[in-house]
Amino acid sequence: MPEDLNWAIGGEAGDGIDSTGKIFAQALSRAGRHVFTSKDFASRIRGGYTAYKVRTSVDRVESVVDRLDILIALTERTIDENMDELHEGSVIIYDGERSTMEDVEVPEGMIGLSVPLQRLAEDAGGAIMANVVALGAACEVANFPIENLDESLEKRFGDKGEAIVENNKEAARLGQQHVQEEYDHDFDYDIETTDNDYVLLNGDEAIGMGAIAAGCRFYSGYPITPATDVMEYMTGRVEQYGGKVVQAEDELSAINMALGAARAGARAMTATSGPGIDLMTETFGLVATTETPLVICDVQRSGPSTGMPTKQEQGDLNMALYGGHGEVPRFVVAPTSVSECFWKTVEAFNYAEKYQTPVFLVSDLALAVTEQTFPPEEFDMDEVEIERGKVVEEDEIDSWQNEKGQFQPHFPTADGVSPRTFPGTTDGAHMTTGLEHDELGRRTEEEEVRIEQVEKRTQKVQTAKEEEDWDYREFGDPDADTLVISWGSNEGAMREALGFLEERGTDVRFISVPYIFPRPDLSEEIEAADDVIVVECNATGQFADVIEHDVLERVQRVNKYNGVRFKADELATEIENTLAGADASSQEVEAE
Amino acid sequence: MSSDVRFTDFKSDKQPTWCPGCGDFGTMNGMMKALAETGNDPDNTFVVAGIGCSGKIGTYMHSYALHGVHGRALPVGIGVKLANPDLEVMVAGGDGDGYSIGAGHFVHAVRRNVDMTYVVMDNRIYGLTKGQASPTSRQDFETSTTPEGPQMPPVNPLALALASGATFIAQSFSSDSQRHAQIIQEAIEHDGFGFVNTYSPCVTFNDVDTYDYFRDSIVDLDEEDHDPTDREAAKEKILEGDKEYMGVIYQDDDSVPWEKREGIEGDMSDIPDGAPEGAMDLVREFY
Ligand SMILES: Cc1ncc(C[n+]2csc(CCOP(=O)(O)OP(=O)(O)O)c2C)c(N)n1
Ligand code: SF4
Numbered sequence: 001m002p003e004d005l006n007w008a009i010g011g012e013a014g015d016g017i018d019s020t021g022k023i024f025a026q027a028l029s030r031a032g033r034h035v036f037t038s039k040d041f042a043s044r045i046r047g048g049y050t051a052y053k054v055r056t057s058v059d060r061v062e063s064v065v066d067r068l069d070i071l072i073a074l075t076e077r078t079i080d081e082n083m084d085e086l087h088e089g090s091v092i093i094y095d096g097e098r099s100t101m102e103d104v105e106v107p108e109g110m111i112g113l114s115v116p117l118q119r120l121a122e123d124a125g126g127a128i129m130a131n132v133v134a135l136g137a138a139c140e141v142a143n144f145p146i147e148n149l150d151e152s153l154e155k156r157f158g159d160k161g162e163a164i165v166e167n168n169k170e171a172a173r174l175g176q177q178h179v180q181e182e183y184d185h186d187f188d189y190d191i192e193t194t195d196n197d198y199v200l201l202n203g204d205e206a207i208g209m210g211a212i213a214a215g216c217r218f219y220s221g222y223p224i225t226p227a228t229d230v231m232e233y234m235t236g237r238v239e240q241y242g243g244k245v246v247q248a249e250d251e252l253s254a255i256n257m258a259l260g261a262a263r264a265g266a267r268a269m270t271a272t273s274g275p276g277i278d279l280m281t282e283t284f285g286l287v288a289t290t291e292t293p294l295v296i297c298d299v300q301r302s303g304p305s306t307g308m309p310t311k312q313e314q315g316d317l318n319m320a321l322y323g324g325h326g327e328v329p330r331f332v333v334a335p336t337s338v339s340e341c342f343w344k345t346v347e348a349f350n351y352a353e354k355y356q357t358p359v360f361l362v363s364d365l366a367l368a369v370t371e372q373t374f375p376p377e378e379f380d381m382d383e384v385e386i387e388r389g390k391v392v393e394e395d396e397i398d399s400w401q402n403e404k405g406q407f408q409p410h411f412p413t414a415d416g417v418s419p420r421t422f423p424g425t426t427d428g429a430h431m432t433t434g435l436e437h438d439e440l441g442r443r444t445e446e447e448e449v450r451i452e453q454v455e456k457r458t459q460k461v462q463t464a465k466e467e468e469d470w471d472y473r474e475f476g477d478p479d480a481d482t483l484v485i486s487w488g489s490n491e492g493a494m495r496e497a498l499g500f501l502e503e504r505g506t507d508v509r510f511i512s513v514p515y516i517f518p519r520p521d522l523s524e525e526i527e528a529a530d531d532v533i534v535v536e537c538n539a540t541g542q543f544a545d546v547i548e549h550d551v552l553e554r555v556q557r558v559n560k561y562n563g564v565r566f567k568a569d570e571l572a573t574e575i576e577n578t579l580a581g582a583d584a585s586s587q588e589v590e591a592e
Numbered sequence: 593m594s595s596d597v598r599f600t601d602f603k604s605d606k607q608p609t610w611c612p613g614c615g616d617f618g619t620m621n622g623m624m625k626a627l628a629e630t631g632n633d634p635d636n637t638f639v640v641a642g643i644g645c646s647g648k649i650g651t652y653m654h655s656y657a658l659h660g661v662h663g664r665a666l667p668v669g670i671g672v673k674l675a676n677p678d679l680e681v682m683v684a685g686g687d688g689d690g691y692s693i694g695a696g697h698f699v700h701a702v703r704r705n706v707d708m709t710y711v712v713m714d715n716r717i718y719g720l721t722k723g724q725a726s727p728t729s730r731q732d733f734e735t736s737t738t739p740e741g742p743q744m745p746p747v748n749p750l751a752l753a754l755a756s757g758a759t760f761i762a763q764s765f766s767s768d769s770q771r772h773a774q775i776i777q778e779a780i781e782h783d784g785f786g787f788v789n790t791y792s793p794c795v796t797f798n799d800v801d802t803y804d805y806f807r808d809s810i811v812d813l814d815e816e817d818h819d820p821t822d823r824e825a826a827k828e829k830i831l832e833g834d835k836e837y838m839g840v841i842y843q844d845d846d847s848v849p850w851e852k853r854e855g856i857e858g859d860m861s862d863i864p865d866g867a868p869e870g871a872m873d874l875v876r877e878f879y
Contacts, residue, residue: 029879030879197879198879199875199876199878199879200878201878205878209874209875212868212871212874213867213868213871213874214867215863215864215868217675217860217863218671218674218675218860220667220671237874239855241868242857242858242860243860244674244854244856244860246670246674248667248700249696249697249699249700250696252663252664252667252697253664253666253667253696253697253700254667256660256661256664256667256668256671257667257668257670257671257674258671259658259660259668259671260640260658260667260668260669260670260671260672260673260675261671261672261674261675261860262671262675263638263656263658263668263671263672264638264671264672264673264675264676264679264859264860264861265675265676265859265860265861266675266676266860266861267860267863268671268675282661283660283661283664286660286661290658376872376875376876376879379875381866381867381871381872381874381875382866382867384866384867384871385865385866386863386864386865386866404605422676422861423635423636423638423656423672423676423679424635424636424676424678424679424859425635426635427635428635428656429634429635429637429654429655429656429657430656430657431604431639431650431651431653431655431656431657431658431659432657432658432659433650433651433658433659433660434659434660434661435659442606442651443651443659
């Protein structure tokens with residue numbers, strides 16, 4: 001286990017929880033420590049409990065755990081909300097001078113540090129800096145050199161002017177001093193720094209960055225949690241590369257604009273979450289039938305309907321695989337970590353253009369709101385490859401024309417992929433339609449042509465299955481009797497759970513699958529195992545169904561659907577219970 | 593772009609399956625004439641159509657074209673134009689397509705003022721689904737799904753456009769081929785969103801809003817002393833409601849297309865073989 005420290009700030013939405021948390025996380029990252037953050041938030045802008053949690057270690061961290069060592073509690077409720085994770089020796093920093101916090105009772109065995117956050121902030125220049133005072137206090141408790149905060153504060157407040165930055169630095173120091181002077185206590189924590197340089201980003205940002213790296217020049221979207229960060233990231237940045245981000249009037253418009261841009265030759269993307277994906281479904285079929293390359297990103301949240309917008313779920317898998325009327329060839333790619341959000345986005349654009357299909361890039365809330373540290377080389381831009389597929393230039397157009405000189409955008413080739421011309425290309429003019437069409441793109445109901453076109457579209461998937469590497473990521477003991485499979489954001493928690501399981505004497509082989517369709521053939525791996533468990537954040541086991549279907553073998557399931565991502569220690573216990581045949585184990589998680 | 597383009601170059605070799613006498617023939621011919629007249633050719637033109645009899649237009653024309661889903665043609669057109677501003681983008685649809693299922697997009701396309709042309713073939717009925725009431729059907733117009741008429745006032749598309757901030761509003765009549773083509777041409781030449789509501793009679797399902805009706809009631813703005821740059825005058829004409837006007841009703845001479853204001857310049861299809869130069873800066877931002 002890494003020597004980790006778990007820190008959180010909690011209060012009401014509107015208290016500046018996020019930005020304070022981020023300042024601390026960035027300070028840690030700059031000090032050469034790995035960071036993994038998570039957020040508890042409710043679907044409202046002001047009021048309602050919210051928290052920003054930071055887990056940090058010198059080694060890489062991939063998940064959250066059920067332990068909190070230092071808590072900045074801006075409200076009494078923050079303590080109650082985190083009671084399960086607090087432990088003997090946990091430090092709680094709060095402002096005992098605030099009228100609402102006067103009666104706070106620090107639980108037995110824990111260390112309460114009452115710091116006059118507001119008063120000290122006023123001394124530094126304004127009550128608004130109360131959170132920064134708390135950060136200074138936390139640095140002292142964690143034995144973390146406070147200088148590391150300075151750069152973060154400069155980054156956060158730099159454009160508000162030198163004076164504001166200096167006031168904030170002062171506020172942090174007053175918090176630190178207060179703890180030094182008032183509490184003669186040797187805390188158990190010691191944050192060691194290193195010389196490493198890390199970057200800190202979340203899954204949505206990684207998707208946006210991947211898109212720009214992959215040459216995406218057109219993004220249209222409609223705001224929805226938790227996909228909005230993709231759009232916010234791209235806004236202003238895509239423009240620097242000659243592109244445009246458009247906030248459309250709704251998701252129907254967003255996907256149709258992206259479709260138009262893609263037909264004009266731009267690499268285009270839209271991102272949304274559950275309800276928005278539903279609205280896009282009709283056009284999704286149009287994209288596939290017109291063989292337009294398009295990346296459609298679904299950052300899943302709890303459904304159905306508007307469900308729990310700020311909670312985790314992996315419930316849209318069936319929609320991604322089967323959504324839309326008729327039969328629609330598609331690819332479904334699901335990144336398994338924040339850095340994979342970058343790389344799989346790059347791949348998604350290549351698949352879209354090489355095979356002229358819609359590609360679902362399926363992420364989830366847990367990846368979207370998790371900020372994680374990486375060495376910058378993990379996003380080595382020199383590794384980015386761009387494949388545009390069969391784009392036909394003017395000089396080769398005649399080889400794709402029929403005897404009448406008409407360009408054939410849906411010509412039935414052996415691999416199923418037809419030539420493509422960008423509008424503006426001389427002698428390449430052609431139409432296409434969502435109606436069934438012939439090789440010229442014109443409507444037809446002729447049986448033979450229909451069959452030919454259906455087979456052509458299906459063949460693309462077949463070709464891709466053969467030509468591309470639909471790999472998986474493997475961890476744990478390759479010879480273990482127990483095989484655990486997961487998809488999407490569960491990889492980090494499961495990797496860490498492997499450690500817990502090993503300590504307790506259970507060896508596990510773990511396969512994390514980033515490709516849902518086409519996907520790797522796992523039959524040999526499943527055959528070799530005594531027990532097969534599929535881990536996913538949904539109630540019915542949608543991926544388990546798919547795996548069972550692939551190998552016609554019943555697999556066991558660990559599911560979670562209370563709206564919170566898996567935690568490593570909890571996952572380890574769940575897997576042990578499943579192996580022991582303990583009944584209704586998933587029900588326990590649900591009732592949590 | 594070649595200078596010797598004729599309007600027949602925009603014709604495909606596909607015979608239209610519209611009913612003989614359908615207004616859509618005239619509407620389409622005028623669009624092709626106007627495209628040729630404004631110096632376009634099929635290889636720089638992108639036609640987007642919605643669903644309906646009207647939506648079939650892309651099949652009968654020769655250009656780059658996409659026939660999409662019901663009501664969503666405008667966003668497709670906007671995407672095409674923004675991704676490559678050098679293209680001439682023309683969007684066509686029906687009154688059901690544009691003012692019913694696509695009404696939301698209409699309002700926002702007008703507001704956005706992207707430089708393209710939108711032609712609505714208004715026959716005041718749903719043609720392709722065989723004769724149901726459309727948003728522009730008269731209040732008492734009896735159809736299979738509204739036996740007593742829709743019992744609500746028709747949408748006034750010109751008013752909707754004006755209220756949404758349109759910079760070009762016109763109305764034409766498909767059988768007056770010369771005027772129709774001329775009006776479409778002005779819409780193409782307008783710097784911004786050129787909106788033309790074209791009366792395009794359905795000879796099969798609408799026996800009220802017929803050629804005869806339009807011929808008798810239409811008033812050509814050229815024969816009135818109308819100044820299209822006068823917004824107040826345009827507003828009055830549009831809200832009168834009891835006259836069928838033909839011509840350019842409103843045009844904002846100061847209109848600057850959205851993409852110009854947003855600084856969109858080049859063709860977005862041109863991208864490097866790998867990540868753009870200096871892309872590592874995107875990573876360093878996260879330090
Ligand atoms: C989502 C959706 N709903 C319904 C339809 C069926 N539909 C096809 S055309 C049409 C009405 C077209 O009317 P209009 O736009 O006035 O065009 P016209 O046929 O009169 O030219 C409808 C409702 C469809 N294709 N898609
Ligand atoms: S049904 Fe009406 S609108 Fe459709 S083609 Fe026939 S006449 Fe034209």
